[in-house]
Amino acid sequence: MPDIPEPAFAEPWHAQLFALTVHLNESGRFAWPDWAERFGATLAAHGLARDLDGGNDYFMAWLETLEKLLAEQGSALPEEAGSVRAAWERAYLSTPHGEPVRLSESDEQAI
Amino acid sequence: MSPRQDRHMPHDHSDHEHAHALLPSDPALRVKALETILTRKGLVDPAALDEVIDTYENRVGPKNGADVVARAWSDEGFRAALAVDATEVMRELGYYGRQGEHIVCTECTPSVHHMVVCTLCSCYPWSLLGIPPGWYKSDAYRSRAVREPRKVLAEFGVALPPETSVRVWDSTAEIRYLVIPLRPAGTEGMSVEELAKLVTRDSMIGTGLARVPE
Numbered sequence: 001m002p003d004i005p006e007p008a009f010a011e012p013w014h015a016q017l018f019a020l021t022v023h024l025n026e027s028g029r030f031a032w033p034d035w036a037e038r039f040g041a042t043l044a045a046h047g048l049a050r051d052l053d054g055g056n057d058y059f060m061a062w063l064e065t066l067e068k069l070l071a072e073q074g075s076a077l078p079e080e081a082g083s084v085r086a087a088w089e090r091a092y093l094s095t096p097h098g099e100p101v102r103l104s105e106s107d108e109q110a111i
Numbered sequence: 112m113s114p115r116q117d118r119h120m121p122h123d124h125s126d127h128e129h130a131h132a133l134l135p136s137d138p139a140l141r142v143k144a145l146e147t148i149l150t151r152k153g154l155v156d157p158a159a160l161d162e163v164i165d166t167y168e169n170r171v172g173p174k175n176g177a178d179v180v181a182r183a184w185s186d187e188g189f190r191a192a193l194a195v196d197a198t199e200v201m202r203e204l205g206y207y208g209r210q211g212e213h214i215v216c217t218e219c220t221p222s223v224h225h226m227v228v229c230t231l232c233s234c235y236p237w238s239l240l241g242i243p244p245g246w247y248k249s250d251a252y253r254s255r256a257v258r259e260p261r262k263v264l265a266e267f268g269v270a271l272p273p274e275t276s277v278r279v280w281d282s283t284a285e286i287r288y289l290v291i292p293l294r295p296a297g298t299e300g301m302s303v304e305e306l307a308k309l310v311t312r313d314s315m316i317g318t319g320l321a322r323v324p325e
Binding site: 007008009010011012013015016017018019020022023024025026027029032033035036037039040043047051052053054055058059060063066067070075076080081082084085087088089092093094095096097098099101103111 | 130131132133134135136138139140141142143144145146147148149151152154155156159160161163164167168172209210212231232233234241242244245246247248249250251252283284285
């Protein structure tokens with residue numbers, strides 16, 4: 001076995017998304033077999049158009065599956081997710097480089 | 112609630128031309144949005160997320176599986192216990208899966224080689240092997256492992272004798288497989304720790320063989 005293993009996740013957001021899903025499962029928000037079935041269906045749908053390489057496209061399918069599941073459960077509706085995403089984008093664009101990025105106070109209150 | 116500091120600050124010190132923080136990719140922002148929403152609703156504990164990431168980035172990996180294989184090679188009683196109820200053995204070793212899945216160990220013999228795939232998505236024994244490699248999650252592997260296993264094995268550099276048959280196991284959310292590869296020749300008298308070093312991740316998926324000691 002090589003002494004330096006491959007990184008578990010290629011991108012920080014892959015790790016974050018994985019952790020979010022595992023945590024939601026462990027706290028009982030959904031059963032893992034249900035998750036696997038939904039995720040398998042998304043992968044199959046994506047794979048119809050082109051062969052997925054198991055990298056970024058795999059986690060894109062994962063994200064889409066989680067967004068749909070949370071929307072169905074009502075815990076994160078699409079409009080909510082869209083506006084919080086936009087708030088984070090504003091926060092990044094208005095934070096000087098090198099400083100920690102936080103949501104603005106007005107966004108914190110609005111969302 | 113106080114605003115939470117971003118944990119994935121870009122550290123792009125070579126480029127000081129950015130007036131503002133580097134904008135993460137669209138999916139990264141969408142993940143952040145979900146996390147923010149769920150945290151505010153009390154459905155997610157950010158510290159628990161960090162714990163999950165730390166576990167899979169730093170603490171869980173193929174060395175757990177290699178330990179199981181090396182013990183199986185060394186101890187008949189352990190091997191018998193694996194055959195009866197591998198899930199229970201994993202529980203005792205602390206390698207129990209977090210998703211409550213059953214673990215089944217499939218042991219290679221000179222007449223049967225085992226290999227594992229998940230045709231549905233990418234079910235994998237995380238607690239024993241860590242996060243699956245990209246190829247395990249690819250459409251190519253997922254569709255071809257069942258259809259033409261020998262060809263896939265050849266691409267991994269594994270050439271089996273013609274008399275060895277190949278058995279492919281399809282993982283599910285409920286059952287995850289760990290392949291016990293053949294113990295290499297010339298390893299008599301080696302300790303469990305020494306043996307474990309010969310057990311590669313791929314040999315426990317069945318797309319490789321255990322290494323022969325130098």
